[in-house]
Amino acid sequence: MSVEDTNGGESAHVFADATQAAGTGEALITIENMDKFFGDFQALKDINLTVGLQEVVVVIGPSGSGKSTLIRCVNRLEKHDAGTITVDGVELSDDIKNIQEVRRETGMVFQSFNLFPHLTILENITLAPREVRHVPKAEAEAHAMELLERVKIPEQVNKYPGQLSGGQQQRVAIARALAMRPKVMLFDEPTSALDPEMINEVLESMLELAREGMTMVVVTHEMGFAREVADRVVFMADGEIVEVGTPEHFFTNPQEERTKAFLSQIL
Amino acid sequence: MTDLINDLPLPIDDETRRPVTKKLTAGEWVKENLFATKTSGVFTVLFALIFIQLFVFNITDALLQGEYKLGVVTNWLVNNEYEILRVNLRLWMVGRFPKEEVWRPVGAAWALCFTFSLTGGAMFESSRRQAIEAGTEPPESTPRDMLRRAWPMLALVGLVLILTQTIIPWVNAGVALGLLVAGRWIGQHLPEFVRSWAWWFPLVGLCSAIIMMQANSFLPLLATFVGLAVALVPKLLGPERPRLFRWAAMAGAMVASFLLASMLSGPLNDLVGDPGVGWDKWGGMMVNLLVAISGIVIAFPLGILLALGRRGSRTAPASNQTTIIGVICAVIGAIAFVVIFGTGTMVKPLGLIEFPFAAVGGAVIGGALGAALSLSRQSTTPLFWGLSVTFIEFIRGVPLITLLFFGDSMLLFFFPKGFDAPSQVTRAMIVVTAFSAAYIAEIVRGGLQAVDKGQIEAAQAVGLPFGKVQRLIVLPQALRAVIPAMVGQFISLWKDTSLLGFISLTEILKVSRAANSQPDFQGRGLQDLTFMFVALIFWVVSYTMSRESQRLEKKLRGAER
Ligand SMILES: Nc1ncnc2c1ncn2[C@@H]1O[C@H](COP(=O)(O)OP(=O)(O)OP(=O)(O)O)[C@@H](O)[C@H]1O
Ligand SMILES: [Mg+2]
Numbered sequence: 124m125s126v127e128d129t130n131g132g133e134s135a136h137v138f139a140d141a142t143q144a145a146g147t148g149e150a151l152i153t154i155e156n157m158d159k160f161f162g163d164f165q166a167l168k169d170i171n172l173t174v175g176l177q178e179v180v181v182v183i184g185p186s187g188s189g190k191s192t193l194i195r196c197v198n199r200l201e202k203h204d205a206g207t208i209t210v211d212g213v214e215l216s217d218d219i220k221n222i223q224e225v226r227r228e229t230g231m232v233f234q235s236f237n238l239f240p241h242l243t244i245l246e247n248i249t250l251a252p253r254e255v256r257h258v259p260k261a262e263a264e265a266h267a268m269e270l271l272e273r274v275k276i277p278e279q280v281n282k283y284p285g286q287l288s289g290g291q292q293q294r295v296a297i298a299r300a301l302a303m304r305p306k307v308m309l310f311d312e313p314t315s316a317l318d319p320e321m322i323n324e325v326l327e328s329m330l331e332l333a334r335e336g337m338t339m340v341v342v343t344h345e346m347g348f349a350r351e352v353a354d355r356v357v358f359m360a361d362g363e364i365v366e367v368g369t370p371e372h373f374f375t376n377p378q379e380e381r382t383k384a385f386l387s388q389i390l
Numbered sequence: 391m392t393d394l395i396n397d398l399p400l401p402i403d404d405e406t407r408r409p410v411t412k413k414l415t416a417g418e419w420v421k422e423n424l425f426a427t428k429t430s431g432v433f434t435v436l437f438a439l440i441f442i443q444l445f446v447f448n449i450t451d452a453l454l455q456g457e458y459k460l461g462v463v464t465n466w467l468v469n470n471e472y473e474i475l476r477v478n479l480r481l482w483m484v485g486r487f488p489k490e491e492v493w494r495p496v497g498a499a500w501a502l503c504f505t506f507s508l509t510g511g512a513m514f515e516s517s518r519r520q521a522i523e524a525g526t527e528p529p530e531s532t533p534r535d536m537l538r539r540a541w542p543m544l545a546l547v548g549l550v551l552i553l554t555q556t557i558i559p560w561v562n563a564g565v566a567l568g569l570l571v572a573g574r575w576i577g578q579h580l581p582e583f584v585r586s587w588a589w590w591f592p593l594v595g596l597c598s599a600i601i602m603m604q605a606n607s608f609l610p611l612l613a614t615f616v617g618l619a620v621a622l623v624p625k626l627l628g629p630e631r632p633r634l635f636r637w638a639a640m641a642g643a644m645v646a647s648f649l650l651a652s653m654l655s656g657p658l659n660d661l662v663g664d665p666g667v668g669w670d671k672w673g674g675m676m677v678n679l680l681v682a683i684s685g686i687v688i689a690f691p692l693g694i695l696l697a698l699g700r701r702g703s704r705t706a707p708a709s710n711q712t713t714i715i716g717v718i719c720a721v722i723g724a725i726a727f728v729v730i731f732g733t734g735t736m737v738k739p740l741g742l743i744e745f746p747f748a749a750v751g752g753a754v755i756g757g758a759l760g761a762a763l764s765l766s767r768q769s770t771t772p773l774f775w776g777l778s779v780t781f782i783e784f785i786r787g788v789p790l791i792t793l794l795f796f797g798d799s800m801l802l803f804f805f806p807k808g809f810d811a812p813s814q815v816t817r818a819m820i821v822v823t824a825f826s827a828a829y830i831a832e833i834v835r836g837g838l839q840a841v842d843k844g845q846i847e848a849a850q851a852v853g854l855p856f857g858k859v860q861r862l863i864v865l866p867q868a869l870r871a872v873i874p875a876m877v878g879q880f881i882s883l884w885k886d887t888s889l890l891g892f893i894s895l896t897e898i899l900k901v902s903r904a905a906n907s908q909p910d911f912q913g914r915g916l917q918d919l920t921f922m923f924v925a926l927i928f929w930v931v932s933y934t935m936s937r938e939s940q941r942l943e944k945k946l947r948g949a950e951r
Contacts, residue, residue, distance in 0.1 A: 238848070
């Protein structure tokens with residue numbers, strides 16, 4: 124298996140080990156020998172990955188390679204079939220308590236925003252803190268305003284999602300995820316559904332978040348962002364992690380054939 | 391950031407464009423609306439011819455010949471025969487409800503008028519303030535708007551008043567109108583703190599109405615509400631309290647007050663000696679309304695539960711433990727429901743033997759419904775799913791009239807010995823409620839399917855537990871999507887109450903047939919008049935529901951855009 128070749132003990136031609144977290148060095152997410160099947164189809168094969176505290180990991184790869192599935196397993200939107208996933212010391216199992224605990228600690232931003240259309244922006248953001256963490260209303264709203272300032276759209280607070288542009292919606296989605304004060308943020312192609320002129324405003328918000336030391340796992344096709352912000356880049360193909368490295372290594376000196384082929388296509 | 395594109399200013403155009411309306415002359419109007427194209431011109435002429443043939447020729451013909459060719463027109467329009475309506479008006483309104491007790495429904499109606507308009511006013515004021523605070527356009531409500539909404543109802547009331555023989559109904563209606571207006575005004579001027587609890591008023595109104603109808607036999611029910619109110623106190627005092635504490639307090643207060651009131655209701659009844667008029671003696675429009683309302687209000691949560699139960703099978707597998715709890719809760723809830731209906735709780739005061747059953751049953755109902763709802767993902771077991779599907783498909787596969795006959799004769803079978811059999815009206819209510827629940831379930835299921843999967847994932851991702859995902863995210867969106875279908879179902883249910891006459895309840899259609907067989911009116915061809923009167927009653931309520939649902943839809947759509 125190629126994963127063995129690249130990630131195993133003999134990491135001579137790999138710049139960084141997938142299980143060797145960057146950031147502060149303390150592991151926040153640990154994925155070990157994880158498999159995922161959809162029926163007979165194996166979407167993820169023996170995944171090993173560690174994400175460190177305050178680290179930004181960017182996941183890239185061709186369509187259908189399992190990037191979304193990988194990060195959706197981290198907060199149990201998909202159930203993994205073998206191996207272990209541990210988030211902040213809590214191992215994901217069938218136990219609903221563990222799942223809830225992990226979900227409280229992870230924020231997720233989706234490609235299609237998925238804001239709640241029947242709630243105002245303020246209600247979208249304060250819903251989870253109030254219902255899950257039982258934060259008092261006033262406190263939740265004050266925090267929501269702070270977050271909206273951070274993503275630079277405080278004036279939209281009383282509108283409904285349908286009244287906002289795509290870029291604004293995605294920034295609200297980021298604020299909504301942050302409202303739970305998560306330890307790690309998961310992004311699944313947050314800019315793919317946006318018009319070009321709106322991509323930047325969302326990336327700005329993400330960049331700022333990374334600078335503040337948020338731990339992030341980002342699936343994206345924005346290579347500029349990867350180069351600028353990532354501590355490590357993970358390249359996936361056919362359900363496997365093919366290569367892991369710093370952006371420098373990755374974009375200047377890729378080792379694997381599949382990586383080279385992919386990069387030559389998109390760069 | 392090298393690769394990133396520069397931020398472009400977003401073109402935001404919030405201006406809503408309205409079509410310009412200009413005044414048309416009569417000629418222009420005809421041209422634009424009736425003869426805009428060749429095809430529309432042809433249809434205009436065609437419809438005009440049909441209209442002339444059907445109405446103008448036939449009617450003038452009938453008038454000229456003075457025959458009963460078109461009974462509708464000749465008899466009551468020409469000969470001015472409204473006596474049948476006048477004489478039987480009370481029968482249409484309240485059936486054989488004892489005359490000296492009519493103050494009860496009147497008082498109940500007053501209570502409902504006042505409390506509902508109180509809440510309406512308060513909610514309107516709250517949304518107005520909210521809009522002002524948010525800097526959006528505040529809603530408006532002029533007397534003209536209200537008139538536009540209420541005219542069918544007002545017209546019906548006016549017609550009924552004209553037909554009355556005494557002054558008392560005029561006074562009653564006047565008081566009701568006064569209470570409506572006063573309630574609205576007071577509601578708008580309540581202090582903020584009271585306004586935010588406005589949803590509580592209709593419950594109080596409902597309780598007082600029920601008490602008024604049936605004196606103290608409904609004390610346990612009232613007490614449950616009182617218990618709920620008491621239980622809200624800890625919520626008011628401290629939202630920071632642990633949830634378990636709040637739930638326990640709420641449940642405890644409810645059960646305690648229910649038990650207390652149940653125990654008191656027997657002796658109290660002896661003291662008062664006037665239990666009121668049970669709904670087994672109700673008739674006329676009152677019975678149509680009663681059955682339709684129970685078919686809407688009780689069937690609504692049941693329908694949602696059924697829909698969730700039926701959908702359950704496709705979501706995550708359940709652990710055995712939660713499945714068992716869910717099923718047990720549901721079964722207990724169902725039994726309690728039957729017991730409540732079955733002991734004549736609602737038709738006569740509770741005896742000392744029955745009250746513990748009813749009390750425990752009543753306390754469990756809420757809990758069971760809630761538990762089943764929050765566990766309905768665990769309803770994924772074939773059992774719960776199977777129950778839902780069987781129930782829905784059985785009910786939907788059989789005509790309502792058949793179910794009514796079935797309920798009339800067979801339902802008694804299911805009640806344990808020692809309990810009084812439920813009255814005929816109660817049995818009709820059970821059947822209609824079950825019928826309605828099955829249809830509502832299918833409508834809700836359609837709505838549930840329409841909710842984007844991404845919504846559920848987003849809600850799960852922010853950590854909402856299953857029950858809250860359903861309650862706060864999925865159901866609101868699903869129910870919004872199905873408002874038209876749902877109101878359509880309510881409207882047809884309301885009209886279906888005309889079938890109750892077949893199981894010899896004196897609903898309004900039955901009254902009109904009875905009136906026509908009275909010696910004074912027999913064979914005088916007044917059916918058309920009475921049927922028209924009945925049709926008007928059905929239409930006014932249906933049309934009002936339809937209009938209000940459109941308003942609601944528009945309001946919600948306006949918010950989301
Ligand atoms: N619910 C599902 N049922 C069956 N197969 C699935 C499901 N979700 C994903 N797959 C399959 O798993 C594989 C990985 O999917 P995934 O969405 O993770 O890819 P991806 O790398 O995110 O692709 P993209 O860049 O297009 O988003 C694909 O072959 C896909 O067809
Ligand atoms: Mg994807």
